[in-house]
Amino acid sequence: MNPASPRITINDVAARAGVSKGAVSMAFNNRPGVSQATRQRIFDVARELGWTPHQTARSLSSRRVDIVGLAICRPARLLGLEPFYMEFISGIESVLAERSCSLLLRLVRDLREEITLYEGWWRGKMIGGAILVDFHDDDPRVPALRAMGLPAVAVGHPSLTGGFPSVWTDDATAVAEAVRYLAALGHRRIARVGGPAGLGHSGIRGAAFGTAMAELGLDGRRQVATGFAGEDGARATRGLLLTPDRPTAIVYDNDIMAVAGAAVAAEMGLTVPDDVSLLAWDDSQLCRLTHPPLSAMSHDVHHFGGEVARALFGVIDGSGGESLQVPTPSLTPRGSTGPPRR
């Protein structure tokens, strides 16, 4: 099918341009040592021959890799990804592309598999760095990845990421804002549907929720820890709305659960927001597609992803290493929140 395709190498370019391959290499890495004229001639020849440096060879000798790894850990059952990740990935990509880097993506089933994967990637020098998401309490990835010396940035509050530089949003403050907003509307029974109990940011949000409710003299114990899938959100919502003194407002940890929650309310004959107010998180396009559109704690996930990529570059080439806080999610009121019915 593609027989004897005579691969063009740096040697061909060098020969044709009448220089040594060292010169070609210098020219292509814009390093000093070649005159402007020669440089130009080299480029011309390269274009003419259609030559591009062989990335594999390049990274073998320069010990640099233009690939970063991202493993996302979801149970097998939950096949797709949340909208959050799609936007997040596209944000990462946008910055990676600036440096013509690429993203190596893999979905894994558990943290052990994730560690093994990173180990293979790193030891096999497939990636130059990694992006770590979804931190758990006492996350086993921290010691493992630290031991192997993999450059990485974490997504999550610095208190969770075991010393890895992280990019994070102030979820605690955002939760407090959400709670105060709902309380100001007149809600007193506010519930929260969160992610899995062991997950770091769920913990932070859960605690912040409790504190904020307590400060207002309200009962902050209406919290459910569940998965992140829509069905989890549906089940949790159903449970909450069937309790005797059911909440009049529910805060969700992502948007897909909130959408599911809205459907459950409809199915139970409850009107949003009169009977129950719903507040989503992560505000993807999903929130604008329901009726009523969902109020959300929104943040620029695309930008977030970009900052993560930038931070990773900092770590990889040693110029960075500090954690970075990106803007706190802010309330975007839409139709799904309002004063509770008298």
Add this chain to the structure above:
Amino acid sequence: MNPASPRITINDVAARAGVSKGAVSMAFNNRPGVSQATRQRIFDVARELGWTPHQTARSLSSRRVDIVGLAICRPARLLGLEPFYMEFISGIESVLAERSCSLLLRLVRDLREEITLYEGWWRGKMIGGAILVDFHDDDPRVPALRAMGLPAVAVGHPSLTGGFPSVWTDDATAVAEAVRYLAALGHRRIARVGGPAGLGHSGIRGAAFGTAMAELGLDGRRQVATGFAGEDGARATRGLLLTPDRPTAIVYDNDIMAVAGAAVAAEMGLTVPDDVSLLAWDDSQLCRLTHPPLSAMSHDVHHFGGEVARALFGVIDGSGGESLQVPTPSLTPRGSTGPPRR
């Protein structure tokens, strides 16, 4: 941070095991030429030293790459991906993982960028093959990728993919089934909200829709070509429902547009399915999260992705090359379709 990390190479393993590096290489590629005993000793030493073959070096000399590329082309505005792609990607991954291959993902803004990207990836030997999606009429990728000799499989009807082996579903039949189902329910004014006009599978579905409607003696011209984003679906739906003899049933080209359509119906005070029936495509978890849940033409997107990956392996190692049809999307009736109101 990670100073003088003494990289362990095949030489260290060879030395410690008292053999040549050739022997280690053979052992690790389970090639004949090493005795069982030696083989075992080599493995033991490798484990002890924590050595894994350096992928970059390996692929430099073996001219094999364990990475496949996937570029997805979306306008910048549409930041996230559709649920379809998430499931599709996870399906690809599941098969790639069997061969410890990885997926290199990139979001691009247009086909020119996509071609350039593939060219860089292929010439730089970063990828061993590629997956091509979203074929257009006279797709410029076909001649370009063919010229560079990149092994690739296409997603889409063979008539669209310009000779690239493809994996595809019989959309035409599925559309016909959808139309006949709605007609059987009593609908006579059926509309379709499709993807962009130039997109190959939109064309196929559009034509099939027209044919199926004509066969039933119905007017098949109620079709809108739009984007794939929720907002596109919302706008299209609004347009359709505001026409004087508005449709009583709408078929969508994906699920996110259908969800948006449901919201529009609600916003206009129309009841689903009494006033208008909605039928989605691609059936992700989204369809089960609305109220009423959306009927859909569903197919196993995860499995679809897996077959695509398998086909690509076939192309790469020359054992395959034929197109493969996967099961036709089948109707999954839920709450969003029903007889039209009298």
Add this chain to the structure above:
DNA sequence: AGCCAGAGGTGAACCGGTAAAGTGCTGGTT
């Protein structure tokens, strides 16, 4: 004239593997 600095290269030694040809030994034939 003699000396030196620096620009503009060259050439060879890597990087860490794979592949194919070569070597030494053993055992079975004729």
Add this chain to the structure above:
DNA sequence: AACCAGCACTTTACCGGTTCACCTCTGGCT
């Protein structure tokens, strides 16, 4: 005894770049 096949390795030549020590001019200064 001579010969040969086959196993179990070893040796060596790559793969296609980067890097660095070293060479060769040229021009300026004393």
